[in-house]
Amino acid sequence: MLGAFFGPAYRDWWLSYARNPKQLPLYQNHWLVRESAARAFARGLVRLDRRQPSMIEFEVNPVFIGPEEPIEIDGPYALLGDHSRTGIMTVDARFIGTHARLSRSMRFVEIARRIAPEILAATRALLLTWLLLPSRARAAAYRTLKRLGEMIYPVPDPTLQVRRLPFGLYLKYANDADMANNEFNALRLVHQYTSIPAPKPLDLIPHHSNSLFLMTRVPGVPLWRCQDYLSDAELDAIAAQLTDYLAQLRAIPRKHFQNANPDAVISNTLGGPCRDHRIRSGDPVGPFRDEAAFSRCLRFPDDPARRGHEIVFTHADLNPRNILVDEVVLPGGGPGGG
Numbered sequence: 377m378l379g380a381f382f383g384p385a386y387r388d389w390w391l392s393y394a395r396n397p398k399q400l401p402l403y404q405n406h407w408l409v410r411e412s413a414a415r416a417f418a419r420g421l422v423r424l425d426r427r428q429p430s431m432i433e434f435e436v437n438p439v440f441i442g443p444e445e446p447i448e449i450d451g452p453y454a455l456l457g458d459h460s461r462t463g464i465m466t467v468d469a470r471f472i473g474t475h476a477r478l479s480r481s482m483r484f485v486e487i488a489r490r491i492a493p494e495i496l497a498a499t500r501a502l503l504l505t506w507l508l509l510p511s512r513a514r515a516a517a518y519r520t521l522k523r524l525g526e527m528i529y530p531v532p533d534p535t536l537q538v539r540r541l542p543f544g545l546y547l548k549y550a551n552d553a554d555m556a557n558n559e560f561n562a563l564r565l566v567h568q569y570t571s572i573p574a575p576k577p578l579d580l581i582p583h584h585s586n587s588l589f590l591m592t593r594v595p596g597v598p599l600w601r602c603q604d605y606l607s608d609a610e611l612d613a614i615a616a617q618l619t620d621y622l623a624q625l626r627a628i629p630r631k632h633f634q635n636a637n638p639d640a641v642i643s644n645t646l647g648g649p650c651r652d653h654r655i656r657s658g659d660p661v662g663p664f665r666d667e668a669a670f671s672r673c674l675r676f677p678d679d680p681a682r683r684g685h686e687i688v689f690t691h692a693d694l695n696p697r698n699i700l701v702d703e704v705v706l707p708g709g710g711p712g713g714g
Contacts, residue, residue: 386477549589563576563591599697614699
């Protein structure tokens with residue numbers, strides 16, 4: 377698929393680069409542009425087409441897809457050479473060419489999100505076909521998109537094992553295949569039984585040391601970044617929504633977990649061990665046949681407060697970092713959320 381889209385030469389170069397990203401010096405895989413230009417490139421509003429056979433001369437072309445007016449361009453040509461004349465290396469032209477090939481797709485994806493989200497459901501057949509490919513080929517494609525995403529989107533915390541990709545996707549990579557399998561299945565259950573706007577799981581490539589988990593991106597900003605300027609009414613609305621979402625989670629039938637492991641009352645979504653950073657530093661515990669067995673791995677297991685609870689599905693890490701809210705502009709001109 378990458379070969380059909382990029383061409384064999386670009387495909388082979390990208391696969392080689394994804395396997396060994398340090399093969400190129402930093403000057404050749406970084407490109408500094410003004411903020412307005414970066415936004416235009418990220419949305420696919422403009423592209424640079426190389427003027428053959430030069431490797432530094434490009435024609436600046438707007439992408440006429442969608443209702444946006446063409447951006448103002450100061451001249452039809454761009455010269456991506458060493459303007460300092462000091463011998464500094466320039467960005468590899470293949471990165472620019474990759475963006476040019478993706479620009480139309482970026483525009484169509486944005487339009488699909490705006491006017492008809494249900495159109496994206498038509499890609500299900502394509503996804504099913506894609507999943508028939510060998511896992512090694514899919515993993516190589518995801519790692520290529522990961523490198524591309526790291527160049528397009530900022531990486532706030534390099535230690536987090538999740539990266540934003542083009543096309544409205546996120547890639548999560550984990551060192552534990554069981555954790556990845558459980559999270560993938562948990563999101564499937566959420567989509568099957570609730571109306572909670574959670575990421576949609578698309579593909580999982582389990583591996584004992586480097587599992588890859590592909591999912592859709594949910595728009596919004598983390599609650600912790602905007603909670604300080606939200607009004608009491610907005611916070612009340614968010615609290616009411618979260619109350620409803622938690623009620624939906626708790627109502628997910630337990631039959632799925634019991635079918636996976638009939639002897640386990642407390643388990644992960646696949647009937648296997650649970651993980652919580654508050655218990656044994658996140659090491660797997662269980663599964664457990666009842667609450668009493670679970671309490672024995674906690675401090676003060678005989679505490680009467682640890683008995684007689686209903687066992688339900690719930691979120692194990694619900695905090696403002698993992699809660700997304702829509703950011704809107706209020707009639708008075710200030711920011712708000714909901």
